[in-house]
Amino acid sequence: MKIDIHAVEALDRDDPLAGFKSRFDLPEGVTYLDGNSLGAALHASYAEIEKAAKREWGQDLIRSWNKAGWFALPLTLGDRVGRLIGAAPGQTAVTDHTSANVYKALHAALGLNTGRHVIVAEGGSFPTDLYMAEGVIATRPGTVMRLEGVDAPRIEDLIDETVAVVLVNHVNYKTGALRDMEALTRQAHAAGALVVWDLCHSAGALPVELDRCNVDFAVGCTYKYLNGGPGAPAFIYVAKRHQEKASQPLSGWWGHARPFGFERSYDGGAGILRFLSGTQPILSLRALSAALDLWDEVDMTAIRSKSIALTDLFIKLVEARCGAHGLKLVGPRDGTVRGSQVSFEHEGAYEIMQALIERGVIGDFRAPATIRFGFTPLYTSFTDVWNAVDVLHDVMETGAWRDSRHAVRSAVT
Amino acid sequence: MKIDIHAVEALDRDDPLAGFKSRFDLPEGVTYLDGNSLGAALHASYAEIEKAAKREWGQDLIRSWNKAGWFALPLTLGDRVGRLIGAAPGQTAVTDHTSANVYKALHAALGLNTGRHVIVAEGGSFPTDLYMAEGVIATRPGTVMRLEGVDAPRIEDLIDETVAVVLVNHVNYKTGALRDMEALTRQAHAAGALVVWDLCHSAGALPVELDRCNVDFAVGCTYKYLNGGPGAPAFIYVAKRHQEKASQPLSGWWGHARPFGFERSYDGGAGILRFLSGTQPILSLRALSAALDLWDEVDMTAIRSKSIALTDLFIKLVEARCGAHGLKLVGPRDGTVRGSQVSFEHEGAYEIMQALIERGVIGDFRAPATIRFGFTPLYTSFTDVWNAVDVLHDVMETGAWRDSRHAVRSAVT
Structure with missing residues (x-):
């Protein structure tokens, strides 16, 4: 089955957890896939x-x-x-x-x-x-x-x-x-x-x-x-x-x-x-x-279903659209033995992540050669997954990631 | 030398640290003498x-x-x-x-x-x-x-x-x-x-x-x-x-x-x-x-001078005005070997502190029989000291502290 943006938007429409996203204060223009490192802020936390x-x-x-x-x-x-x-x-x-x-x-x-x-x-x-x-x-x-x-x-x-x-x-x-x-x-x-x-x-x-x-x-x-x-x-x-x-x-x-x-x-x-x-x-x-x-309002079963769907979709899209560029899946392909994150290995992992961050897609880098993406069902949508892969595809196809080679190395757990 | 409210107000006028008080958000109607347990909040901290x-x-x-x-x-x-x-x-x-x-x-x-x-x-x-x-x-x-x-x-x-x-x-x-x-x-x-x-x-x-x-x-x-x-x-x-x-x-x-x-x-x-x-x-x-x-703006020598002056004044006023009621100074009378706090022992220590707190003077109680007052030169004024002793005097003279006997015991470091 071919997945396109319309199919992805339909997943969001059917998502029982979609209502939670507005409770978070997410920056404009950012696709945040690093909630497995630092979770996003709730408006209620500020108050x-x-x-x-x-x-x-x-x-x-x-x-x-x-x-x-x-x-x-x-x-x-x-x-x-x-x-x-x-x-x-x-x-x-x-x-x-x-x-x-x-x-x-x-x-x-x-x-x-x-x-x-x-x-x-x-x-x-x-x-x-x-x-x-x-x-x-x-x-x-x-x-x-x-x-x-x-x-x-x-x-x-x-x-x-x-x-x-x-x-x-x-x-x-x-x-x-x-x-x-x-x-x-x-x-x-x-x-x-x-x-x-x-x-x-x-x-x-x-x-x-x-x-x-x-x-x-x-x-x-x-x-x-x-x-x-x-x-x-x-x-x-x-x-x-x-x-x-x-x-x-x-x-x-x-x-x-x-x-x-x-x-x-x-x-x-x-x-x-x-x-x-x-x-x-x-x-x-x-x-x-x-x-x-x-x-207190959340059902963990719903979290798990959406988490597997998000990560499955991400893997499928990356492999379909960026498969020619040497990104190698690290960790389980089977969603039932996977947490809520996906990693790929690539010799240019650090530079690829820098290029993504410069374009508003935030995941993280783990030494020596892993790019890591976290999917947080409370505020990550299926459209976010689509957008992230779109940017990754662009960075790989154009070779733009090579321009990030001189970025300063830094990362935080 | 007799100390009266006018003499105390003069001390505040001459206090080189007086300007710092407005940087703190202190509650109305409270004389806070517990900054040695939890210091007061700065407006800048909120921001x-x-x-x-x-x-x-x-x-x-x-x-x-x-x-x-x-x-x-x-x-x-x-x-x-x-x-x-x-x-x-x-x-x-x-x-x-x-x-x-x-x-x-x-x-x-x-x-x-x-x-x-x-x-x-x-x-x-x-x-x-x-x-x-x-x-x-x-x-x-x-x-x-x-x-x-x-x-x-x-x-x-x-x-x-x-x-x-x-x-x-x-x-x-x-x-x-x-x-x-x-x-x-x-x-x-x-x-x-x-x-x-x-x-x-x-x-x-x-x-x-x-x-x-x-x-x-x-x-x-x-x-x-x-x-x-x-x-x-x-x-x-x-x-x-x-x-x-x-x-x-x-x-x-x-x-x-x-x-x-x-x-x-x-x-x-x-x-x-x-x-x-x-x-x-x-x-x-x-x-x-x-x-x-x-x-970063504070000179610790000025802190120490004011601290000794505040605690000396407090001891002097308590002993002069409440001396008949069995409050016994605990700890040094000599300011040079005293921290920035003063304690008194009394068999009704817990009830006395409850009565003070009910009247807006906040110090604390330490088991078994100590009332403790902290003096924080950044935001405690000499007038605060005067007011606190005024309330203590009233609580002791009237015997009002005996009404606090049934208050629930609780305290925190």
């Missing part, structure tokens, strides 16, 4: 930040810790994120950054699984997970790491009776490959290992079922698909069955059972509370809060 | 947050990491905080919360001072410092803590050749007592120990001279005297001489020498960079940025 700043900070000052619910935010926002990742209430907190939460989760898992000293992870992981694992190992002499892609081709082959914890990304940040959470968790448990899932590239991108998959720990960020704002605090999930016995060394005042008792010794609070640490950035949390107001 | 949200996040999206300098913020803001705490550039970063920074600093100090296993701290420390030290000890078996007030009356008596690091508050959060940074640091160094100073209650309250005092590490928050906004990220200082050899286990991507190289192994960046960890909350950092624009 929420202004209220938090002018009314709550400015006028109510210290009283807002109680009156405006500031103190409750990590857990109230946590439960709302929890709904999107298949976590019943009381297991998710929004706090700190993903890196710190990886550190807490690994320490907690190693503490629960005493006598084992192996962390299994992926050589192709988003690097900070590995860096934090190194930090954990530095404080737990004798602990070692085994890496997929280094010690064995598949992570499944690294899991045996010596493994304490498997740290794994649900969706690979570079290829978009989606892991089978249920199967891998089952395998780890069968070997007596615990699992920490990194959901940075799946939370808000597709349905996640932490409770159903019997996951032990999960972490993830809120500034990508969840649209929490630049650097908005991350989340951590700890399964209820582990909470009583779990501990983590970033044992700050906010995780204390009686934070206002000003006691001399630490006594970790009940449940997920003990995974909090220090004082959280309220203004940034409030931007996220407004985004979660929107997410 | 800065709005710009960061609407223009940078909303319109420029991912490009703002470079274009708007987001990525540079921890170090650019760090150097500006550095000026206020006597730190030459390149030694201070604004990042994470104080609790996490205590954790990093203690680990780094213990790592530099190998073979020693004792942490000396204060039993009367703000508790999170002790809780984080417990977390460090949990990951470094064999490390022990000695506490002032438990193992000896004075911290000076706990420092010997077995001590790796002294963790100490510059100004006590409850009493306002100010430590002699130079002398204590010298004593610690003479015994071969390193020092971590917690500046939460001194940064922005008085001149701090980290470099001159040869301090090793320091941490502190930015949402009190520095007016960075609720939960704004904290800072960490690492003396240049230690940076090359120091390491800390929260080794996240932002502290990597090549954060966009997406390398598999951690390689800590040069200088203070390796004390960064994960992604920071940009909107909260930008509120702080606006406050630092004001601080």
Whole structure:
């Protein structure tokens, strides 16, 4: 079947999520396919930040810790994120950054699984997970790491009776490959290992079922698909069955059972509370809060359907219209094992992305030779996909990307 | 000399810092003496947050990491905080919360001072410092803590050749007592120990001279005297001489020498960079940025003179006008060894503070029996001091505070 602009416009007319786009403040003349790096801004987030700043900070000052619910935010926002990742209430907190939460989760898992000293992870992981694992190992002499892609081709082959914890990304940040959470968790448990899932590239991108998959720990960020704002605090999930016995060394005042008792010794609070640490950035949390107001209305099944349709369409159009120019699909062709992003390899990847950005199509570049595009069903339309490929086609056909060779290299996760 | 309202008004007329007050958005009818817990909002911070949200996040999206300098913020803001705490550039970063920074600093100090296993701290420390030290000890078996007030009356008596690091508050959060940074640091160094100073209650309250005092590490928050906004990220200082050899286990991507190289192994960046960890909350950092624009204009010597004058006046007026009601000064009577806060003990402390707050005078309560008042020279006037004591006098004389007995107990640091 030939796809043309009319067929694409028909997809938009039939899109049950199309109404959400107007809730976002998207720049004119831009096709934004980088919501998997920094999600777009909601109009409601602006209003929420202004209220938090002018009314709550400015006028109510210290009283807002109680009156405006500031103190409750990590857990109230946590439960709302929890709904999107298949976590019943009381297991998710929004706090700190993903890196710190990886550190807490690994320490907690190693503490629960005493006598084992192996962390299994992926050589192709988003690097900070590995860096934090190194930090954990530095404080737990004798602990070692085994890496997929280094010690064995598949992570499944690294899991045996010596493994304490498997740290794994649900969706690979570079290829978009989606892991089978249920199967891998089952395998780890069968070997007596615990699992920490990194959901940075799946939370808000597709349905996640932490409770159903019997996951032990999960972490993830809120500034990508969840649209929490630049650097908005991350989340951590700890399964209820582990909470009583779990501990983590970033044992700050906010995780204390009686934070206002000003006691001399630490006594970790009940449940997920003990995974909090220090004082959280309220203004940034409030931007996220407004985004979660929107997410409260969203059905993740609809998100997934549209995500697969968007990414399938993108691959099909790129291969049909730009196939002659050496762009090679990276990651799954089968939508059911793909996150909400698509990557292509090309020797001129960096220059191609520069040329696209100059023409208002924003994706990103990942070293050494990958261009990456994120598709966010809340505000990406099928027409956006068409337009992006149109520009890519033009850049490749005319060879215009070669003019971007001298652009300064820079990128951000 | 009798002090009356006319004398107090004259002090305001002669105050060289008086002009700063209008830069703050202070609520009508409130005398705010809790800037040592949450600093007041600047009008400029509202504008800065709005710009960061609407223009940078909303319109420029991912490009703002470079274009708007987001990525540079921890170090650019760090150097500006550095000026206020006597730190030459390149030694201070604004990042994470104080609790996490205590954790990093203690680990780094213990790592530099190998073979020693004792942490000396204060039993009367703000508790999170002790809780984080417990977390460090949990990951470094064999490390022990000695506490002032438990193992000896004075911290000076706990420092010997077995001590790796002294963790100490510059100004006590409850009493306002100010430590002699130079002398204590010298004593610690003479015994071969390193020092971590917690500046939460001194940064922005008085001149701090980290470099001159040869301090090793320091941490502190930015949402009190520095007016960075609720939960704004904290800072960490690492003396240049230690940076090359120091390491800390929260080794996240932002502290990597090549954060966009997406390398598999951690390689800590040069200088203070390796004390960064994960992604920071940009909107909260930008509120702080606006406050630092004001601080760039401020001379800390003028801050200190006014601070001592404000606190001296407050003590004098309380004792003169409310002396019959059993309020007992806690902490130093000598202004030169006092931070910018004053506390009184009273068996009805909680109820007295409730009564004051109901009447628009906001200080805070610290368990079990302390009322605490912070004096922030940028926006507290001498007339504010007069008014606060006037209300306190009324509450005590009439016994009105007894009516607040049934108020719900709550407080926040």
